[in-house]
Structures are given as structure tokens and as C-alpha cells.
Amino acid sequence: MNPMFFGQSESPLYGLYHSPQSSSRNEGVVLCYPFGQEYMRAHRAFRQLALLLTKKGYHVLRFDFRGTGDSSGSMDDVEAEHWLRDIDDAVAELRETASVDRVSVVGLRLGALFAAHACSRRTDIARLVVWDPVLSGELYEKELLEEIATDAPSEYEVSHGNEMAGDGTLHFNGFSMSARFRESIKGLSLMDSIPSSVPKLLHVVSVETDQVSQLRAAWRAHPGYRYQYAPAPHDWNEVDDFGGILLPQAVIQAIVNWLEAQQRP
Amino acid sequence: MKERVLKVGKPVPLIGVVTEPQAFDPERAAVIVLNSGIMHHVGACRLSVKITREVASKGLLAARFDYSGIGDSEPRRGTESFEEVSLKECAEVMDYLERTRGVKRFILAGLCSGADAAYNTALEDKRVIAIAQIDAFCYVTPRYHLEYYRPILFRRKRWASFLNRIWGKVARRSPGKPPTDSAALDPEYFEVPTYTRVFPPREQVARGLSRLTARGVRMYVNFTGGEPSYRYQGQYRASFPEVAFGDLLTVDYYPHTNHIITQPRYQREIVSNITSWVVDVDERSPALAQPIP
Numbered sequence: 001m002n003p004m005f006f007g008q009s010e011s012p013l014y015g016l017y018h019s020p021q022s023s024s025r026n027e028g029v030v031l032c033y034p035f036g037q038e039y040m041r042a043h044r045a046f047r048q049l050a051l052l053l054t055k056k057g058y059h060v061l062r063f064d065f066r067g068t069g070d071s072s073g074s075m076d077d078v079e080a081e082h083w084l085r086d087i088d089d090a091v092a093e094l095r096e097t098a099s100v101d102r103v104s105v106v107g108l109r110l111g112a113l114f115a116a117h118a119c120s121r122r123t124d125i126a127r128l129v130v131w132d133p134v135l136s137g138e139l140y141e142k143e144l145l146e147e148i149a150t151d152a153p154s155e156y157e158v159s160h161g162n163e164m165a166g167d168g169t170l171h172f173n174g175f176s177m178s179a180r181f182r183e184s185i186k187g188l189s190l191m192d193s194i195p196s197s198v199p200k201l202l203h204v205v206s207v208e209t210d211q212v213s214q215l216r217a218a219w220r221a222h223p224g225y226r227y228q229y230a231p232a233p234h235d236w237n238e239v240d241d242f243g244g245i246l247l248p249q250a251v252i253q254a255i256v257n258w259l260e261a262q263q264r265p
Numbered sequence: 266m267k268e269r270v271l272k273v274g275k276p277v278p279l280i281g282v283v284t285e286p287q288a289f290d291p292e293r294a295a296v297i298v299l300n301s302g303i304m305h306h307v308g309a310c311r312l313s314v315k316i317t318r319e320v321a322s323k324g325l326l327a328a329r330f331d332y333s334g335i336g337d338s339e340p341r342r343g344t345e346s347f348e349e350v351s352l353k354e355c356a357e358v359m360d361y362l363e364r365t366r367g368v369k370r371f372i373l374a375g376l377c378s379g380a381d382a383a384y385n386t387a388l389e390d391k392r393v394i395a396i397a398q399i400d401a402f403c404y405v406t407p408r409y410h411l412e413y414y415r416p417i418l419f420r421r422k423r424w425a426s427f428l429n430r431i432w433g434k435v436a437r438r439s440p441g442k443p444p445t446d447s448a449a450l451d452p453e454y455f456e457v458p459t460y461t462r463v464f465p466p467r468e469q470v471a472r473g474l475s476r477l478t479a480r481g482v483r484m485y486v487n488f489t490g491g492e493p494s495y496r497y498q499g500q501y502r503a504s505f506p507e508v509a510f511g512d513l514l515t516v517d518y519y520p521h522t523n524h525i526i527t528q529p530r531y532q533r534e535i536v537s538n539i540t541s542w543v544v545d546v547d548e549r550s551p552a553l554a555q556p557i558p
Contacts, residue, residue, distance in 0.1 A: 158521060
């Protein structure tokens with residue numbers, strides 16, 4: 001495991017490069033984290049996914065988007081285009097570090113929305129995995145606002161500080177999305193943008209919802225589309241006092257298996 | 266300010282980030298922020314990143330890292346407890362910063378188990394001149410009980426709710442409100458810290474604190490409303506009457522924030538207060554820190 005800062009010198013990104021633990025493949029996988037409390041809860045799962053992939057011979061880079069984790073900046077200065085470029089930088093970094101020709105991308109929740117859009121703009125991504133994807137920036141915001149409305153603390157509880165502030169910043173479970181970022185992700189939607197330039201797509205979900213069905217219907221036309229339901233009931237955006245983390249093994253294994261199956265003749 | 270990767274130890278390194286100030290002076294103290302539970306070195310709600318960057322903006326070197334087996338640091342072999350390992354691994358990072366940057370004085374900061382590790386490390390390592398803790402070990406006092414029950418006793422709304430519940434049960438033989446579904450998460454996919462936080466006996470901590478004060482170690486102890494054993498500003502000092510803290514101890518109590526400090530207002534306040542305190546300690550400590558004979 002090799003930690004590094006990479007990308008633009010004025011806004012370096014923190015990433016962890018995992019080298020293959022078995023005979024090396026000519027393929028790297030970039031992992032795109034979700035946002036906020038979901039990022040905290042997914043950290044261990046991403047590490048686990050990275051380790052399993054390295055055992056299968058893949059090179060893996062997991063990285064923090066700018067304004068998040070150890071990467072530079074704060075969310076006040078970030079907009080969607082920055083995160084899309086961060087994925088481009090991560091792909092370039094992995095190609096250079098690992099000297100691989102093929103790169104695939106895996107994204108979780110908001111990371112999946114960004115991964116799909118970043119891949120749509122390129123023609124060199126071998127495979128894309130969207131894991132419990134957020135369908136659109138608008139729906140994501142709606143989901144958070146609904147939770148704020150229905151999850152008001154009782155008089156016995158301390159507030160989480162979840163609110164839409166006067167300046168348009170959305171505060172949710174300890175993380176903030178500026179008005180600028182919120183506005184910029186409204187144009188992102190998986191429903192009207194099939195990443196057609198990516199030959200193989202895996203849409204993997206741990207919980208089936210109406211939104212999942214909508215995306216299946218929209219992406220079914222893609223010849224390389226595969227849908228998989230790997231039951232692992234949990235809530236990515238739950239917040240607790242002790243930093244509990246989620247390890248949905250069924251999904252992690254499903255992703256590894258799918259990537260492996262694609263390799264077989 | 267510049268951030269660099271921290272990779273300490275072989276064959277299984279500890280991984281983190283060093284935040285270097287614009288103008289680095291090895292004579293000044295360095296701040297190390299420790300893991301909270303199993304949250305990786307970014308910290309609850311990015312708190313560790315915010316603290317280290319704010320501290321570096323004031324001219325001090327700062328670092329955050331993961332103990333082995335947590336976050337980005339792989340597990341190391343061994344049978345020692347977290348309490349034992351955390352001492353050695355924090356010392357390893359201090360050794361590294363001393364060797365590579367020339368820093369000789371350290372201020373440790375942490376929340377919850379990070380607060381405990383800061384205290385335990387300070388007891389054993391003389392290079393630690395100060396500790397900043399959030400939700401540290403604490404013990405109830407007689408006034409704690411008063412503060413605990415006061416809101417219940419004097420709030421009309423609570424009495425009304427209590428009486429309504431009683432009346433409802435009597436009048437309708439209602440089974441009462443069903444318990445809240447707190448089991449939305451399937452335990453199969455949910456992992457909680459393996460580190461079980463046990464407060465040592467109060468007398469043992471009092472002895473430890475006396476050792477630290479005798480050494481001139483400064484302490485900034487913060488409590489949140491998420492710590493159930495803490496209820497008023499003066500409780501920490503009152504719970505250790507035998508410890509001669511003098512002006513070495515500063516306590517702040519934030520009753521309206523939770524344990525992982527999700528509210529932006531309190532995040533800013535706590536980061537700012539810890540940073541100001543660290544800068545103050547750094548300026549004052551050379552004259553105050555007494556070497557142990």
C-alpha cells in the first residue's frame with residue numbers, strides 16, 4: 001500500500017496505490033468514494049475491495065476527491081467539474097504508476113454518479129461499476145432534505161446540525177455542501193446519460209428501490225450492461241457516535257467476481 | 266502550508282499525513298492528532314484534517330496518522346493490547362518527526378479513544394508537553410446528579426409528557442409506545458470498534474494526572490453533550506480534588522454538540538479553540554516543562 005499526493009500542484013489529491021499481490025494484470029482499477037458520512041463509513045469497505053482486487057492481480061488506486069478526506073481544499077471551493085477532473089487525474093496517475101493499458105472505474109453512491117459522468121467523457125475506460133449509485137444530483141439533495149425534515153431531534157437529543165443554511169450551504173451529518181457545489185451537481189444525472197463509451201457496465205445494489213428499477217430500465221439498452229442485486233441491508237448515511245463502519249461483503253465480492261468473470265475467455 | 270505523506274516503520278508502516286507550515290521552526294512543538302475508535306486519520310467529520318491544517322497555518326508542524334490495523338495502516342502481528350500498541354506507535358511517529366524534522370516537543374490531541382491514547386502516551390513519554398482531549402476519562406460528582414435531573418425536574422413539558430404516559434397506560438391499558446427501531450442496520454454488515462472503552466478507576470487517573478501536572482504537562486480537556494458522564498463546566502476539576510492542576514488545566518464544555526461534533530458551528534469553535542490553546546502552550550512551554558529527575 002503506497003500513499004501519495006498526486007494531481008494538480010495547486011490542489012493535490014490524496015490517494016492510496018495498492019500493487020498486485022499475485023501475478024500482475026495489465027489493468028488498474030480506480031475507486032471513487034462517496035461523500036460525507038458515507039465516505040467515513042465506506043473507507044474500510046474500499047480498503048477491503050482494494051485488497052481483494054490486488055489478490056486477483058489488479059493495480060488499485062483509491063483517492064479522496066478535493067475538499068474531502070486528506071485531499072486539498074474545502075468543499076467551499078469545489079464544484080462538480082473539479083471532481084470530474086479529479087477522476088481524470090486519478091486515471092492518469094494509475095496508468096503512470098502501474099504502467100497499465102487498461103483502467104476500470106468503481107464508484108459508490110455520489111462517487112458512482114461522478115464516475116459514470118467522468119467515464120462518459122472518455123473513450124479509454126474498460127469497465128465501470130456503479131455501486132448503490134446516486135441517480136442524480138437533484139435526487140441526492142432531495143434525499144438529504146427529506147431526511148432533515150423527517151429526522152428532527154427529540155427534546156432529549158442533541159441536534160446533528162442538519163440544515164439548509166441561509167447562504168445555501170447544506171449541512172448534513174457533519175459535512176457541508178456549498179451552494180456552488182449543490183448547483184453544480186444538479187446537472188448530473190445517470191438517467192439521461194448512459195456511459196456508452198464504456199464497453200462493460202456493472203450496476204450493483206445492496207438494496208432494491210424504485211430508483212434502482214428506473215436506472216435498470218434506462219441502462220438496459222447498453223449491450224454491456226449487467227445488473228446485480230447483492231443483498232446487504234444497511235444505511236450509508238446513518239450517523240452514530242462511535243464511527244461504526246459498513247462492510248457489505250456480498251457487494252464487495254460481487255464486484256470482484258464480475259471483474260474476474262469479464263477476464264475469462 | 267504543504268502536506269506530505271507520512272510512512273513510518275518497516276515492514277508494516279504506519280500511514281498518515283504531515284502538514285508543514287510555511288515557515289517551519291524545529292524549536293516549536295509539533296501536534297499529532299490520534300485516531301478516534303476505528304475512524305481513519307481524517308477524523309470524525311474531517312476534524313483531524315481541520316485541526317492539523319489550522320495548527321500548521323499558525324506555524325506549527327502537525328501530523329495525523331493511523332495506528333496499525335486502523336484506516337490506511339495495515340495490521341501488525343503481535344498480541345499486545347491497543348493500549349500497549351498505541352504507546353509504541355505514537356512514540357514511533359514522534360521518533361520519526363524528531364529524526365527527520367528535529368522536533369523535540371509534542372502536543373497530542375484526540376477525541377474519545379484518541380483522548381485516552383493522548384493521556385496514556387503523555388504518562389510514558391517525556392517529549393509530550395501537552396495534551397488536548399475531547400471527551401476524556403471523566404467521573405461523576407454529587408453535583409453531576411443534580412445537573413442530570415435538573416432539566417427533568419424543572420421542565421413542565423417533561424412532567425406533562427410523563428403524566429400523559431402514565432394516564433394513557435392507566436386509562437387505556439395501552440402497552441405504551443413501541444420501542445424505536447434502532448436496528449435498521451444489519452449487524453452482519455456493520456462493524457463497530459473492537460476497542461472497548463473502559464474508564465480506569467478514578468483514583469488511578471488522579472494519580473496519573475498528578476504525575477502529568479508535576480511534570481508541567483498542560484491539559485486542554487473538552488467535553489461534548491455526547492458524553493453521558495459529563496454534565497457541567499466545572500465537573501472535571503471537581504472530580505479530581507486531589508490533583509493540583511493550577512493553571513495547567515483548561516476545560517471547555519459544549520453541551521449542545523454531540524460526540525463526533527457534527528454541527529459546523531461547534532466544529533469551527535473547537536478547531537479554533539484547540540489551535541489557540543496549542544499556540545499558547547507552544548509559546549509558554551519551554552519555561553514550564555520541567556524534566557523528570
